[in-house]
Amino acid sequence: MSEQNKNQWIENVDVCVVGAGHAGCEAALASARLGLNTVMFTVSVDSIALMPCNPNVGGTSKGHLVREVDALGGEMGKNIDKTFIQSKMLNVSKGPAVHSLRAQADKSEYSRSMRRVLENTENLTIKQAEICELIIEDNTIKGVVTNTGTTYMCKAAVLCTGTYLKARCLCGEAITYTGPSGLQAANNLSKNLIDNGILLRRFKTGTPARMDKRSIDFSKMEEQFGDERIIPFSYSTDPESVQKEQVSCWLTYTNEETHKIIRANLNRSPIYAGIIEGTGPRYCPSIEDKVVKFAEKERHQVFIEPEGLYTNEMYIGGMSSSLPEDVQLQMYRTVPGLENCKIVRNAYAIEYDCLEPNQLLPSLELKKISGLFCAGQFNGSSGYEEAAAQGLIAGINAAMKIKGKEPLVLDRSEAYIGVLIDDLVTKDNREPYRMMTSRAEYRLLLRQDNADLRLRKFGYEVGLVSKEDYEKTLKKQEAIEKEVNRLKSTMVGANKKTQDFLTRHESSLLKTGASLADLMCRPELTYENLAELDDERQNLPYDVLEEVIIQVKYEGYIERQMHQVSQFKKMEKKLIPDDIDYDDVSSLRLEARQKLKQFKPLSVGQASRLSGVTPADISVLLVYLEQLKYRKK
């Protein structure tokens, strides 16, 4: 703060949320809705809920996150339901655990609509200001100070600074010190955080070019349509209300010519020239990375996606880059359909400061600073959905902290959100973290179709889900159980009608009676075609049926995972005291001891997931903890 600044104004609030991206919006809404006086800071009010990269919400495993956010009482699902322009359920030919909803968003509508919700939420104030300093006393957050010198005293704060901390954008040799889309970076907070003993690191990510639709020849591309029947994200959205006309996306490919240009100009890429120091994500490589690392691939897909209904800008998915503008133009123009393209916004890479997230508790509160929560890209994740999920949890837990209640911590067996946060706070992530279904070991249980059955209860208990919505879920649950039981107990005899039916469906004949559930487990039979043998069947809503079918068809696998979950829960419940001295546990192997000291797991379960900690080390730890328990008595 400069010395001339005479502003000594002080405001008193409950919760300060720093940042208004997808994490900040959820955090601020949750906190305000839970009755706390909340202020949300942003460097630009026009950038609230901005989507600076891909123009869509959801996708594999991210769709799960959106559903979970919705089930807990968050806003993202509702907002995309209001503003999408195309919707698709991915992976429908695969198992139910990996079905994932993805919707193309009208970006500016999405942003506007979210802002409308925020502006109409009681207890919530939006403030355009950069936060430069945190006031921390006795290892507790007391307030934040803006760039204009105003102090906001608070009881809790949530940091959701996204990619703005000391942001730097690179487009070949052209370097600008801004946040995404040329927005003002936040250059002061990093130093203050470091001064307060918080460890930061530097990550990078990138985005492709946006082009003028009029300069693209779509006749050379394959059209990609949305689904005929649209399924909404939110459990509160009436499915009929989202059946609307959709816009298309387009598919084209790079070719040898494209790759030649890239290879010839690699020396001008700031990443390959060594100018970028941050670590980038492997799952979302720039086109330069793809061409170098997968040199044997003759072509890469390019998805052309609209950025909204009222703009000509098109997003060039699959070709993010930090090459200089002249190389970008040459390279994009080799792609069929883009021969005459005009770039509205260049592709660029962005570098930013973010947190070493193993400084966090699973509640997303910093271990060292009471009342200071962190969420979103600041925690080293990437993606709008990952951000929203953390924002919601951080916002809820800031509120819980002030109310003196237990934090909401979901474990790996309850939600993708649990997997996401547990991975962030316990694993050694060296790149921006993206959710993936393969990261969820109990994914058969954590489906996008049952997020309400899994999580509504928590949302209701916390106070974000209304009684009415919660009761709706309970009723659904009841209907599912009733139908599953009916299918299991309804027997069909080995009579002529049954055998005829089985013959027609090329299914082996019955020797004795079987339940409808047994028959449903045969691959060639379905709930639908079994209607013929099922006289007492009643019409059930689609969402109930979907659950019934999954529960019956995959019962064996589901039970197996449930059994694993019960084992897992046992280990999660065995807590490790804060003051444990691993040097006192002489039988631990050296590598295990180092990892345990570094990551300070809260439970034996968490310890067992650290790489380098073997089952034998866990046995030793269990014995030691038992001994400690008695020593203390």
Added chain:
Amino acid sequence: METNTIAAISTALSEGGIGIIRVSGDDALNIVNSIFVNKDKKQNLLSFKSHTIHYGFIVSGDEIVDEVMVSIMKAPNSFTKEDVVEINCHGGILVCKKILELVLNNGAKLAEPGEFTKRAFLNGRIDLSKAEAVMDVISSKNNQALKNSLMHLEGKLFEKIKEIREGILYEIAFIESALDDPEHISLDGYNEKLSEKLSYLINEVSKLYDSSKKGKFLKEGINTVILGKPNVGKSSLLNVLSGYEKAIVTDVAGTTRDIIEEEVVLNDISLNLIDTAGIRETDDYVENIGVSRAKKYADSADLVLFIMDATKDISKEDEEIIDLIKDKKTIVLLNKIDADCVLSKEKVSKLFSKECDILEISAKESLGIKDLENIIENMFLEGKLPSNDELYITNIRQGEEIKNALTSLKNVEDSIEKGLPEDFYSIDLMSAYASLGKIIGEQVDDDLVDEIFSKFCMGK
């Protein structure tokens, strides 16, 4: 479904013929009951009271495996405070192993190293002051098990397991990358490809399983040293013994040019057969080294096969050798009985201070070799020959993991057949990957995510 019931051989295998197989956990009684019959051929273990001991037989189907005493200790009054059943058998190592395998096949899990002690402690059975000792037991037993596994695993097998694991991981990564990025990576036609790969993997893992069954997984054989003067027929004996079971004999390269080592399996018992240089006084420097090595080997032998030339009289060298091996389990072989003999059993037996087996053979004509095998087998079954029991356990552990891997891979085949979606395949593939990893001491960790990103080009 996973069980909490564990089993292990709880006596040192090499000591005498008595062995105890201990089973602990909720299903202990049920499991043992399913393989135990009393003298009237009835299964009635469940009705017995706690802290009683019962005479009967362990059976595998209709076949009687051994005559045993079974003791029952019900929770909480047992070592682990769980239901514990102990099977006391007296058939030596092979029978112990067989009974343990039966228990495992009937639903118990092989105990982790130190697991009984761990359970006893965690269930409050062991005094807290012993916690340090308990932790040491757990960590040293685990270290030992891993060391056994790695040190004694044949180099070829180690590489093979690694190769199979890599193959499995690649398939999981492919499936997972397609699930996570369906627009870039397609699973069309993948089932056929996977089926093909699976039959290869299953075949390879089955081969591993067979080797582990034959005890060929680890070099756990009994050190058997062939001693004798030069030219008494030591090498011929080695050849005839190894030739017997040629199909499952592997050559182990001798550590020196004068010592030849070969692993031979005779009726399930594996021998580390070591052929030495003939022992005699010599001025030849190189030969002298060989002789001193032979003496060293004789020193570390579990069993000595001492060969004498039956066509020649006893020499000074013979007497020296007899002195060298006076504390060793020895079988004396009078070789070359196809020719004119001057030595007799009676004459030779007088040379030894204690009783020992003396056998007339002809290595050249394969005479008496079957008798030799029988004698060795009997000595082994009677527990007269020591063996590395830790290695046996390790071998069983590895066998179990390979079996688990095999089952998991077959489950994948089954899932394909049943038309289950691809994401179900990776569940079982991952189990197979983890099981095989345990054999070579590797965990799963972040292998999958790393494999996905390094092998497949993900989009956005």
